[in-house]
Amino acid sequence: MVDEIKIVGVVGAGTMGMGICEVAAANGCKVLVHDINETFAQQAHEAMAGRLKKRVIKGKITQDQADDITKAVKVVKSLDAFQVCDLVVEAVVENLDVKKQLFQQLEQLVSENALLATNTSSISVTAIAAALQSPSRLFGLHFFNPAPVMKLVEIIKGLKTEETHVQMAKRLCKQWKKIPVVAQSTPGFIVNRVARPYYGEALKLYQEQMASIIHLDTVLSKAAGFRMGPFALMDLIGIDVNFAVSQTVYREMYNDPRYKPSLIQGEMVHANQLGRKTDEGFYPYGETAKKAKPDYLHSDAQFDRFTVPDDMTFLSRMFSEFEYDQRQWQGDKIIISGCQLVMSNGMTAKQVEKKDGMPTCLVDLSFDYMKAECLSLAFSPKVDVFMKNRIVALINHIGKDVLECPDQPGMIANRTIAMLINEAADAVFNGVCSEDDVDLAMKYGVNYPKGLLAFAEEIGWQHVADTLEHLQHWFGDDRYRLSPYVRSQL
């Protein structure tokens, strides 16, 4: 194996290929790029120079840096030029046969010490490697789009991948200022597997008529703290692309109900309503499109004294600005005008009201209640208009919007986050990746505000387990079964 990667070959000059060229060139490597369509490769090289120019204008890089990167990347007509490469990264069309054929050709061409990597996002690295005489040479180097911007790279170990190659790939990613995580070759690797419930639960909630699309998106972004709501995100990714990944993961997981694709998504694809690229997805786009608005509750009602727990809790912290305020009493829970405010743990507000003998307002989960722009609430039957108005007024007073959702178990964000945590936990339980790597992957691959396992520690594993067990009981669906990893944390 080579000691240092100096010359990199990239096959495929599409979105990912050119992004990878730029990353390698910006970090001191010489890069050769080859595409089956040479004219396209030349145009892609010019387009890269154009993008770099824009970064110079924005003051992000200097003209010299842009020139150096552009000059370091050379388009080559034939794969024969790759003989000098220390590493070849494949970023051609997502097709197993094409990739196999290409690596068979590359294996004959490059030096026996050179490393071979695939940027596949969904094909088994083991299956691609099986075409090689030395399958131990191949590993996955899964960049995220846009490669020059996104920090995460998943290094994928096929069944026969040599460990020293994985270590070399890790060092290289760090040299390229990326954050590497290591995953076994399994469906969806880390990010595309663990993120499935973000779309899957949102689609299921919509199908169950829990709330409108804009309501669900607003709860998950402005209340929970995800950067983008799942429906807006699916419109951006392409509903067909997202549906294809969901179907692949479901099929390759042998129809595990956790990954079951949505009928709604299938219908959207049938209608060619694919998101931004067709000007219509879950939202309308185009010039005349109107922006949807959620139905916030507002109240100007006066509120007087309310009670908060003596010890600040994850939820009550958001009232900390009232800390020395005479309007606040100390007690053992948050009580506003005779109604208790509790975090949803998978029970309905009605069930909690019955258990505690008190009118109940459930608050949906947020990664950080202090930062949340909005709170999502569900009320039990005994919460009257007077109580409701005072609760809404108090929350409006601390600068947050309020959305009311129907009293269904787990609410919206709590149900989604519990499922995401369960998925992250299960990936670790099944040896896909380490605890540290699953948290890094979701933070840097899809910009989650916190690592999922770290967040479970913060809110308590019991909360996650309770939520999932209530959901499993309510729906009678194995989809919500607890990962043994979650159970082991209790």
Ligand SMILES: NC(=O)c1ccc[n+]([C@@H]2O[C@H](COP(=O)([O-])OP(=O)(O)OC[C@H]3O[C@@H](n4cnc5c(N)ncnc54)[C@H](O)[C@@H]3O)[C@@H](O)[C@H]2O)c1
């Ligand atoms: N687009 C993404 O968001 C993304 C993210 C991560 C990984 N990936 C993976 O990266 C790979 C490339 O994706 P992309 O989005 O850049 O695709 P793309 O369609 O933009 O580019 C693919 C390029 O490969 C070329 N090509 C096809 N067959 C070839 C061959 N035999 N030899 C040489 N060139 C060939 C095509 O001409 C095309 O220019 C796929 O495996 C994909 O799954 C994509």
